[in-house]
Amino acid sequence: MRLFGTPTSLKRMVPRGLLGRSLLILVVPLVVLQVVTSVVFYERHWDTVMRRLASGLAGDIAATLSLLHRYPDPDGQAWVTDFAQEHFELQLDFKAGEVLPNDEHFRDALSEELNDSQNENMEDVLAQSLSERLHRPVMVDMAIFARDIDIYVQRSDGILHITAPRKRLFSSTTYIFVLWMAGTAMLLFGIATIFMSNQVRSIRRLAVSADGFGKGRDLPPIKVEGAREVRQAAQAFNLMRERIQRQVAQRTEMLAGVSHDLRTPLTRMKLQLAMMGDSPDACDLSEDVAEMERMVEGYLAFARGEGTESASDVDLVEVLETVVARFQRDERCAVELIGLYTASGERRQAPTTVRRDSIERCLSNLIGNACRYGQRVRVHYIAQEDEESCSIVVEDNGPGIPPVLREDVFRPFFRADSSRNSQTGGTGLGLTIARDAARVHGGDILLDDSQEMGGLRVTLHLPL
Structure with a gap:
């Protein structure tokens, strides 16, 4: 049987972000160290302290029984009772003529063989210490949430009921140890979180700048900070940005x-x-x-390209409507636009930051090619469930493009006898310009067969 199920389920439990994984690397050894330390503590320290406390309580009870045996008169018995309560915190109650019951909830320390395993509890340890000191039948009743411990000692003339405070078997070092462990762990975890957040912030800023620059946004150089490797990556990105901008200019x-x-x-x-x-x-x-x-x-x-155009905030649905309306005025081709409204009748919106002229040119080339080679064209806007991307599908009833040529048609000036460009004498740059604009904005264009219209299906993917 595999731990945590399958490797896939274990992988899903691992944080996806660098900050989460870094903290996991720090937290797991810390937790393992504390678990090992706790096991060692409770195996050694707690067991030793508990036995010594139990032995001390058993010694006080043995001394009390010796005093009771030495002073059998009523006045002596009363003095021993007061002495035990004042100095040992023990309350005595003698029940004459009674015999210890054979109750399964109690344990006879003389007849039960106790082991030294980890399952040995305080009740067993105290009963064993009492039997070693008193050499007579003893029963111990230690309820979980009770403040006192009831101890029953069998005497020849009856049962001596001894009530001892539970705190005599506990040591404050246990709580101090737990508090120190938890406190230092939280402190170290907080320091690690602050430190790792500062390191990850530099990497996140680098990723945002790289993504924005790749989409054509005019962003300033990123601040060089963080660890040495992160600073080197930031410096390399700034140099690359300057070279690309210089080449474009x-x-x-x-x-x-x-x-x-x-x-x-x-x-x-x-x-x-x-x-x-x-x-x-x-x-x-x-x-x-x-x-x-x-x-x-x-x-x-x-x-x-679009090197001189700056990105701006636009509604991609509005841009699509504008481009489609331009082609719908041409009666030579019937263009249908669908997918702009939700099932409840609300108009979709797709706010994003793009180069508007570049996106309009991309859509115009795709719809223009479809109108050039087909008589009916359908444009379908598809909003993705994650709301972080969308797809615009352009289908026509034209001759289509053979599968073997669907990557070649994106090459500049590519023309072949079997391609659709040969029918109209095109320059072979329409799809090239369209894909270049899509990829500049972090998207792409894919070609496929249109199952419903029988021609070409062009899918434009764009992030929002």
Whole structure:
């Protein structure tokens, strides 16, 4: 039989966070140490102290019995009774002519053989000490919550009932030991929690900054603090952030010049073609120039990315409605939008921080491709149960994309005879730009067959 069930159930019991696991590493040895210490204490110290206290109480009772035997007259008996109560805290009550009962709740120390195992309790220890000192039948009645201990000693003329305070068999060192153990454990646990929280806070701040920077948010450099390894990771992240921002800035400046240089000759060519009139050659060249202009715009949109756009707080559902409404005005394709309302009729909301233009361009490319290759398009917004992510599914009734080409179509400028790009002369950048925008925001795009509409099913996953 495995401890704690299966390894899977044991894994579920382990904390997921670094702080919880670090504290578990500290707490488990501390608990084990205290358990071992407690076992040693109760095996050695408590057993020794209990036997010595029981032996002391048995000695006082033996001395009292000796005094009673030495002074048998009424005045002597009264003096011994007062003496025992004043000096030994023992109350005496003699019952003449009675005999100890054979009750299973009591134990005859002379007839019962006591062992030295861990199960030996105070009642057994006291009965054994009394039998060794008195050498006569003795019975001990020690209730769990009683303040006194009842001891019955058989004499020749009756039973001597002795009442002793329970505290005579207890030592304050036991409580002091427990309090010290619990107190020091709580103190050490508190210090460890404060220390580990400071260490984990640096790691958590690094993770938040890395996630925000990966989603395009303009965040300042993180503060370098914490342990040496955490400081090294923070410094490496800040250097990486500076290099990426420098590369993006250089690429943006270069592309601004490329855009200007390419637009100028294209504009001159368009003017010259316009002066040539409506000749067949001029029409053919005009179409080529328009195609070149579209390709240049697509290339610049892909290469530029979204390096200059800052993230802002938007409602993803509202952005989706805006993009879909733009395509619904085109009568050449029927676009249906579903999933914006809950079962109770409430309109869904998806507040998040993204680059709005980038997300709009991503959705426009996906829905535009679906409209280009199909006559009916359905856009389905799906809210995930964890409310930390969502999916936008775009389905069409077009020819679809073969499974072997579904990863290749995300490559820049990829075009194949069997792909849908070959039908319309596309530049091969639509899906590339869309996936690039999705991954910049921590999401992704997956392609599959549409079982209901017969075409392509495009699923856009985005975190909220």
